[in-house]
Amino acid sequence: MAKSSILSSSIAKKVAMALSGLFLVSFLLLHVSINLTSIFSADVFNECSHFMGYNPLVQYVLQPILAIGVVFHFVMGFVLELQNRAARPIAYAKNNGSANSSWASRNMIISGLVVLAFLGLHFYDFWFPEINYKFIQGMPIDETRYFPELVHKFHSPVRTGLYCLSFVLLALHLWHGFNSSMQSVGFNNKFSRGLHKLGYAFAIVVPFGFIVIALFHHFNQ
Amino acid sequence: MxxxxxxxxxxxxxxxxxxxxxxxxxxxxxxxxxxxxxxxxxxxxxxxxxxxxxxxxxxxxxxxxxxxxxxxxxxxxxxxxxxxxxxxxxxxxxxxxxxxxxxxxxxxxxxxxxxxKDLVVDRSSFDRIQQAGGFVSVNTSGRTIDANATPIPKHDADRSFEAAACIGCGACVATCKNGSAMLFVGAKVSQYALLPQGRVEATQRVLNMVRQMDEEGFGNCTNTGACEVECPKGISLENIARMNREYLAASMK
Structure with missing residues (x-):
C-alpha cells in the first residue's frame, strides 16, 4: 500500500491531531508554570520571560515549531470537521447525543473555535507588541518590562472576563482532548483509568491556573 | 413484574x-x-x-x-x-x-x-470492508491443523471472542456524530489480530480494511465513546485503540 494513502488515512489524521494536541498540551504546562511565577515574584517572572523572549533556541527553533503545531492542529481540526459533516448528509430529526457522550467530546469544534478566537486576542495583547518592540521599533533590551506589561493587560474587567471565559472553554477542550489523544495513539490498557484521571486533573488545573493569574492581577492593582 | x-x-x-x-x-x-x-x-x-x-x-x-x-x-x-x-x-x-x-x-x-426505502438502509459497505481483509486464509485441502493444537492465552482468546461478538448492525456508525465505522472495523481487526492464526495476514488486513473504510465515506473517529455505549454487544473502545496500534505498526513495515 502506498505511503501517501497511509498518510492521508483516517487513522493517520487522528494520530496527527493527537500528537499535535499533546505537543500543545506540553506548551500549556510550560506557559502556566512561567506565568504562575508572576503571582509570587515579579523578578522571577521577568527573568523567565526575558529568557523565553531572547534565547535563540526558543525564538528561532521552538517558537516556529509551536506556531506550526498550532496552525496544523486548527487546520486539521477544520478539515476533519468538514469531512465528518459530509459523512452524514441528512441529519436526524431527533438526536439525543447527551445520552451517550459528553458535551465536551461532541463540541470540540466549538471549544476549539473559542480558543482560536482567544489566541487572536492574546496575540494582539502580547505577541504583536513583542514583535513590534523587538523587531520593528528595535528597542533596547529591558529585562524589567514584562511584569508591568502583564499587569497592565489585566486592568480591564472586560479583557479579564474574556480571558477567564476562554480558559473555561480551554478546560472543556482539554477535558476530552487529553484522553482522546491517548486513545488515538493506541494507548488503552490497564493503566488507562489512572491516565484518564491525570488527563481530567490536567484539564482543570492548567486552565484554573491561568484564571487565577488573570484574576490575581486584575484585583491586585 | x-x-x-x-x-x-x-x-x-x-x-x-x-x-x-x-x-x-x-x-x-x-x-x-x-x-x-x-x-x-x-x-x-x-x-x-x-x-x-x-x-x-x-x-x-x-x-x-x-x-x-x-x-x-x-x-x-x-x-x-x-x-x-x-x-x-x-x-x-x-x-x-x-x-x-x-x-x-x-x-x-x-x-x-x-x-x-423508508427505514431500510444499504449496509453493504460493511460487507466490502470485511471482504477487504476480515478473514483468515485457510487451506481447506484436508491438511488443516486442529485449532486446539495451537495454544492461545485465555486472556487473548476472551478479548478476541468479545470482539467477534460484533453483529455488524451499524449502530456505532448511526450513533457516532461523525458517522465513523471505527468500532466495527476495530472489532473485526481485533478478533483476528489477537489470535496466532490471524497474525499471518495482520499487516495487510488492517491496511486494506482501513483503506476500504475510508473509501466508503465513513467519518473520522473523535473518541466521543457514543459507539461503545450504544453497541448492543458491548464492543469496547479498546478495539479501536488496538486497530490504531495495528495500523501504525503496519504502516512502518
Missing part, C-alpha cells in the same frame, strides 16, 4: 419511496399497543393498520428478532436501537414508552448507509 397494559402512541416515521426520491417524516397515531409487545411488533401493528387503510406499509429491516442477526436498525427517539442500552431494536419493548408518547423512528443516517 409489571402487568402489561395498552397504550396509545404517536409516531413520526421517516418515509422514503426509494433511494432516488426525497423522504420526509410522516405522523401516525396508533392505539391499543400492548406494553408487552416488542418495538418491531408495534411496527407490524402499525403496518396492519396502514394496509387496512389501503396505504403503503413501512419498510423496515428485521430477521431473527432475538438480538443475534444485527438486521434490525432504527434510530428511535434520538438513539440507536432506542432508549435502552445493550440491546437491538427487536429486544426493545413497548414498556419503555408511556401512554401518549411521541416516538421518532428514523433510519441509520450515514453517507455510507444510503436509504433503500
Amino acid at each position: 409489571s402487568v402489561a397494559k395498552n397504550i396509545n402512541i404517536n409516531l413520526k416515521v421517516w418515509r422514503q419511496k426509494n433511494a432516488k426520491t426525497k423522504g420526509s417524516m410522516e405522523t401516525y397515531k396508533l392505539d391499543n399497543v400492548s406494553t408487552a409487545s416488542s418495538f418491531l411488533e408495534m411496527l407490524d401493528q402499525l403496518n396492519e393498520q396502514l394496509v387496512n387503510e389501503r396505504k403503503e406499509p413501512i419498510a423496515f429491516d428485521h430477521d431473527c428478532r432475538e438480538g443475534i442477526c444485527g438486521m434490525c436498525s432504527l434510530y428511535i427517539n434520538g438513539r440507536a436501537h432506542g432508549p435502552d442500552t445493550g440491546i437491538t431494536t427487536c429486544q426493545l419493548h413497548m414498556r419503555s414508552f408511556k401512554d401518549g408518547d411521541t416516538i421518532y423512528v428514523e433510519p441509520w443516517r450515514s453517507k455510507a448507509f444510503p436509504v433503500i
Whole structure:
C-alpha cells in the first residue's frame, strides 16, 4: 500500500491531531508554570520571560515549531470537521447525543473555535507588541518590562472576563482532548483509568491556573 | 413484574419511496399497543393498520428478532436501537414508552448507509470492508491443523471472542456524530489480530480494511465513546485503540 494513502488515512489524521494536541498540551504546562511565577515574584517572572523572549533556541527553533503545531492542529481540526459533516448528509430529526457522550467530546469544534478566537486576542495583547518592540521599533533590551506589561493587560474587567471565559472553554477542550489523544495513539490498557484521571486533573488545573493569574492581577492593582 | 397494559402512541416515521426520491417524516397515531409487545411488533401493528387503510406499509429491516442477526436498525427517539442500552431494536419493548408518547423512528443516517426505502438502509459497505481483509486464509485441502493444537492465552482468546461478538448492525456508525465505522472495523481487526492464526495476514488486513473504510465515506473517529455505549454487544473502545496500534505498526513495515 502506498505511503501517501497511509498518510492521508483516517487513522493517520487522528494520530496527527493527537500528537499535535499533546505537543500543545506540553506548551500549556510550560506557559502556566512561567506565568504562575508572576503571582509570587515579579523578578522571577521577568527573568523567565526575558529568557523565553531572547534565547535563540526558543525564538528561532521552538517558537516556529509551536506556531506550526498550532496552525496544523486548527487546520486539521477544520478539515476533519468538514469531512465528518459530509459523512452524514441528512441529519436526524431527533438526536439525543447527551445520552451517550459528553458535551465536551461532541463540541470540540466549538471549544476549539473559542480558543482560536482567544489566541487572536492574546496575540494582539502580547505577541504583536513583542514583535513590534523587538523587531520593528528595535528597542533596547529591558529585562524589567514584562511584569508591568502583564499587569497592565489585566486592568480591564472586560479583557479579564474574556480571558477567564476562554480558559473555561480551554478546560472543556482539554477535558476530552487529553484522553482522546491517548486513545488515538493506541494507548488503552490497564493503566488507562489512572491516565484518564491525570488527563481530567490536567484539564482543570492548567486552565484554573491561568484564571487565577488573570484574576490575581486584575484585583491586585 | 409489571402487568402489561395498552397504550396509545404517536409516531413520526421517516418515509422514503426509494433511494432516488426525497423522504420526509410522516405522523401516525396508533392505539391499543400492548406494553408487552416488542418495538418491531408495534411496527407490524402499525403496518396492519396502514394496509387496512389501503396505504403503503413501512419498510423496515428485521430477521431473527432475538438480538443475534444485527438486521434490525432504527434510530428511535434520538438513539440507536432506542432508549435502552445493550440491546437491538427487536429486544426493545413497548414498556419503555408511556401512554401518549411521541416516538421518532428514523433510519441509520450515514453517507455510507444510503436509504433503500423508508427505514431500510444499504449496509453493504460493511460487507466490502470485511471482504477487504476480515478473514483468515485457510487451506481447506484436508491438511488443516486442529485449532486446539495451537495454544492461545485465555486472556487473548476472551478479548478476541468479545470482539467477534460484533453483529455488524451499524449502530456505532448511526450513533457516532461523525458517522465513523471505527468500532466495527476495530472489532473485526481485533478478533483476528489477537489470535496466532490471524497474525499471518495482520499487516495487510488492517491496511486494506482501513483503506476500504475510508473509501466508503465513513467519518473520522473523535473518541466521543457514543459507539461503545450504544453497541448492543458491548464492543469496547479498546478495539479501536488496538486497530490504531495495528495500523501504525503496519504502516512502518
